[in-house]
Amino acid sequence: NAGVTQTPKFQVLKTGQSMTLQCAQDMNHEYMSWYRQDPGMGLRLIHYSVGAGITDQGEVPNGYNVSRSTTEDFPLRLLSAAPSQTSVYFCASSPLGTGVSRDQPQHFGDGTRLSIL
């Protein structure tokens, strides 16, 4: 298994441009999410999905859109890039457990380092 694959690894954008960060997982995990990581701020949840066709907002959703048309893919779209969106973006997936083990560990991708000029 490749696990969680993110593309691209690095990207530089100009203010106002749009782009899509790709995330794919081959573990048949139901739960997928996007985080941004900024110095001293930890991992902040942008959007998440508990299955195909279902998405919801996290802590910092403004300026980002997501969709989940398949179990495998969960792209993150920046609508109009702003310098405040300069960050490292991580996609993660996890299976949905059952009973007392409902919550399972997150499997992270390698991240996308995004700079907005």
Next chain:
Amino acid sequence: GENVEQHPSTLSVQEGDSAVIKCTYSDSASNYFPWYKQELGKRPQLIIDIRSNVGEKKDQRIAVTLNKTAKHFSLHITETQPEDSAVYFCAASRGGGSYIPTFGRGTSLIVHP
């Protein structure tokens, strides 16, 4: 929603010493507490986790303790080695359909040879 506080933000130890990182959480319904290690430029990776029906869990040099009454949990690393140098994140989540982990802000552990 859940709030997770993590301390300290930076921890510097000598090789061979023990290191302890502490986290507190606010939601009494949280029942799953994982710890992740992130080396410089790498992805976060799970190192150990604990569920609310267990008070302590060990895996070689690392251990996690949970005090549900006080709503805090801690990561203990014994006999630290330079390769333990990394950023460590705690997280808390609740089952019942939300499946949303809340992360602490991270602790940068530096182990001096």
